[in-house]
Amino acid sequence: MREAKPWGMLAEFENTQTFYKGCEKIRDAGFSRWDAYSPFPVHGLDKAMGLKRSNLPWIVLICGLIGASVGFAMQTWVATTAYPVIISGKPFFSWQAFVPITFELGVLFGAFGAVFGMFGINKLPTYYHPVFTSDRFARVTDDRFFIAVEAQDPSYDERKTKKLLESAGATHIEQLED
Amino acid sequence: MAQRLEMDPVSGRAPLVLGATSFDELTKAVAAPMERTDWRKWWVAFGVSVSLLGLLLVSVSWLVWEGIGIWGLNNPVGWGWAIVNFVFWVGIGHAGTLISAILFLFRQSWRTSINRSAEAMTIFAVMCALIFPGIHVGRIWMAYYLFPIPNQMSMWPNFRSPLLWDVFAVSTYFTVSLLFWFVGLIPDLATMRDRATTKARKIGYGIFSLGWRGSHRHWQHYEIAYLILAGLATPLVLSVHTIVSFDFAVSQLPGWHTTIFPPYFVAGAIFSGFGMVLTLLIPARVIFDLEHIITVKHLENMAKIILLTGSLVGYSYAMEFFIAWYSGNPNESFAFVNRMFGPYAWAYWIMVSCNVITPQLIWFRRVRQSPLILFILSIFVNIGMWFERFVITVTSLANDFLPSSWGYFRPTIWDLTTFLGSFGLFFTMFCLFVRFLPLVALAEVKSVQPEADPHYDPEAGGVARGDLEGATLAAPEVTHA
Numbered sequence: 001m002r003e004a005k006p007w008g009m010l011a012e013f014e015n016t017q018t019f020y021k022g023c024e025k026i027r028d029a030g031f032s033r034w035d036a037y038s039p040f041p042v043h044g045l046d047k048a049m050g051l052k053r054s055n056l057p058w059i060v061l062i063c064g065l066i067g068a069s070v071g072f073a074m075q076t077w078v079a080t081t082a083y084p085v086i087i088s089g090k091p092f093f094s095w096q097a098f099v100p101i102t103f104e105l106g107v108l109f110g111a112f113g114a115v116f117g118m119f120g121i122n123k124l125p126t127y128y129h130p131v132f133t134s135d136r137f138a139r140v141t142d143d144r145f146f147i148a149v150e151a152q153d154p155s156y157d158e159r160k161t162k163k164l165l166e167s168a169g170a171t172h173i174e175q176l177e178d
Numbered sequence: 179m180a181q182r183l184e185m186d187p188v189s190g191r192a193p194l195v196l197g198a199t200s201f202d203e204l205t206k207a208v209a210a211p212m213e214r215t216d217w218r219k220w221w222v223a224f225g226v227s228v229s230l231l232g233l234l235l236v237s238v239s240w241l242v243w244e245g246i247g248i249w250g251l252n253n254p255v256g257w258g259w260a261i262v263n264f265v266f267w268v269g270i271g272h273a274g275t276l277i278s279a280i281l282f283l284f285r286q287s288w289r290t291s292i293n294r295s296a297e298a299m300t301i302f303a304v305m306c307a308l309i310f311p312g313i314h315v316g317r318i319w320m321a322y323y324l325f326p327i328p329n330q331m332s333m334w335p336n337f338r339s340p341l342l343w344d345v346f347a348v349s350t351y352f353t354v355s356l357l358f359w360f361v362g363l364i365p366d367l368a369t370m371r372d373r374a375t376t377k378a379r380k381i382g383y384g385i386f387s388l389g390w391r392g393s394h395r396h397w398q399h400y401e402i403a404y405l406i407l408a409g410l411a412t413p414l415v416l417s418v419h420t421i422v423s424f425d426f427a428v429s430q431l432p433g434w435h436t437t438i439f440p441p442y443f444v445a446g447a448i449f450s451g452f453g454m455v456l457t458l459l460i461p462a463r464v465i466f467d468l469e470h471i472i473t474v475k476h477l478e479n480m481a482k483i484i485l486l487t488g489s490l491v492g493y494s495y496a497m498e499f500f501i502a503w504y505s506g507n508p509n510e511s512f513a514f515v516n517r518m519f520g521p522y523a524w525a526y527w528i529m530v531s532c533n534v535i536t537p538q539l540i541w542f543r544r545v546r547q548s549p550l551i552l553f554i555l556s557i558f559v560n561i562g563m564w565f566e567r568f569v570i571t572v573t574s575l576a577n578d579f580l581p582s583s584w585g586y587f588r589p590t591i592w593d594l595t596t597f598l599g600s601f602g603l604f605f606t607m608f609c610l611f612v613r614f615l616p617l618v619a620l621a622e623v624k625s626v627q628p629e630a631d632p633h634y635d636p637e638a639g640g641v642a643r644g645d646l647e648g649a650t651l652a653a654p655e656v657t658h659a
Contacts (some may be wrong), residue, residue: 020632
């Protein structure tokens with residue numbers, strides 16, 4: 001069996017308001033290896049945590065453009081080279097007729113990019129995480145809010161960090177092991 | 179938690195969820211239908227649905243064995259109930275994405291109570307729709323011809339055909355709707371995982387919730403993904419029924435070959451979809467004790483959309499007639515007069531009564547606020563929209579240019595069993611959905627509660643928004659920090 005070593009500190013908050021202020025305090029104290037957990041996305045928490053904008057839109061744009069290009073190229077190749085058949089006297093390269101499928105494939109690949117890109121950035125599925133070792137953490141999907149600060153963080157100090165979280169309004173603090 | 183006010187203190191509008199409901203109470207209310215121990219009524223509903231599904235399997239098996247001659251198709255009417263049912267189901271499948279994507283982009287937070295079940299309905303309706311083009315090809319083992327798959331004959335599909343556009347549109351729509359639905363489900367599956375008491379549930383919900391832990395570093399990308407999916411699904415949902423209408427409009431038959439078809443079909447699709455959402459949710463909210471989450475206000479809002487789209491459909495019927503006359507084309511004029519007074523006049527008038535006349539009752543507040551009347555109205559909408567597709571498909575085919583080639587379409591028993599059977603598939607899937615998945619998008623409903631606002635201040639009865647710019651205050655007595 002692997003030896004358990006301290007992973008960090010998990011602070012519980014009872015409502016969105018204290019949780020939000022707690023995040024601002026941790027951000028202002030200069031922590032980098034920490035995270036906030038909530039049952040629903042709390043509006044404006046990106047700012048309170050000091051997070052950068054998501055890169056996901058670029059992934060989606062690239063995937064969508066690939067999808068549309070593949071769609072258009074496939075139709076052009078099939079209609080002009082692989083299987084040219086005269087239909088209603090139309091030219092082989094009747095690009096107007098290729099628009100619907102080009103659009104659909106652009107949307108399809110873009111949606112794949114959005115979903116699987118999000119999974120990739122978030123590293124989902126991840127079935128194990130140290131926060132799951134806490135018994136109280138099950139309420140994060142119900143009505144409780146948590147801030148976890150990792151012991152690896154250079155600003156981490158067991159006593160001071162605990163005090164900071166308490167002053168922010170944490171109702172329960174526990175040490176977690178990994 | 180403070181007693182809920184008459185008004186939502188954050189938005190300054192009527193509250194979306196009634197009663198003093200905390201986050202925990204919301205979780206319990208949404209999880210309750212899945213955690214019941216008495217499943218007797220469910221088994222009755224499931225039994226009926228599965229029997230109908232069995233009917234579908236028998237009908238399709240007989241079809242594959244014997245061929246499409248078992249249907250009532252004849253020489254002028256080569257497109258019968260298969261296409262009618264396909265368009266009917268695909269149309270119903272439009273409400274879910276409209277609610278989850280378009281209303282999301284318009285910031286209509288009331289959508290959160292109904293979007294999950296509407297999206298589920300969309301997916302099941304599109305599954306029902308996909309059966310019909312699959313089986314109507316006759317030689318079902320050749321259905322792979324629909325897709326551009328390299329083959330030893332070096333043959334490829336014709337990309338200039340609207341029927342092929344349809345294959346791509348509907349399959350893309352199904353895939354994107356499923357992804358959108360699953361992404362929305364992840365946080366709620368995690369809730370079910372954390373509440374699970376049995377090992378099977380822990381493993382099942384555990385696998386599908388992907389180890390979701392509510393991290394805000396995840397929520398950040400999750401919300402962007404959701405927004406982008408909504409942005410992609412909005413033009414997609416409009417394109418799907420547009421392309422379905424091209425199946426008709428790109429051909430040259432009188433009554434089909436009109437430019438009004440795409441917007442007219444989209445309006446009809448939304449109309450029929452909301453009809454089906456009401457049909458499903460009005461009983462569901464009572465059976466599962468969700469009347470404080472799916473409130474009369476939600477039903478009223480959906481009824482208003484039905485009124486709007488029903489009126490658009492009525493306008494389209496009138497405009498088709500006007501253009502048929504104004505074009506001066508005798509075949510076109512005949513097609514429309516024939517619809518009204520010809521051999522299928524009975525179907526036409528059922529369509530007009532159900533789609534144009536009865537929805538006008540929604541102008542009355544008392545009708546909008548009565549779940550029972552809305553339920554009856556929604557059944558009329560379902561019937562009317564099926565007949566719309568029947569009228570469009572069959573009247574134009576039965577009486578086209580040459581009177582010598584006219585005919586009359588009569589369905590056979592197998593047409594009927596296949597259609598009834600598709601309801602079996604739909605309700606079987608819906609029964610499984612209400613048993614195993616949360617009927618309401620829990621995380622989203624929580625996020626639109628006033629307590630979810632990080633600046634909500636219960637003592638001040640509103641929001642202390644000193645640090646947020648451009649916000650209008652719900653309560654005048656709130657002091658700026």
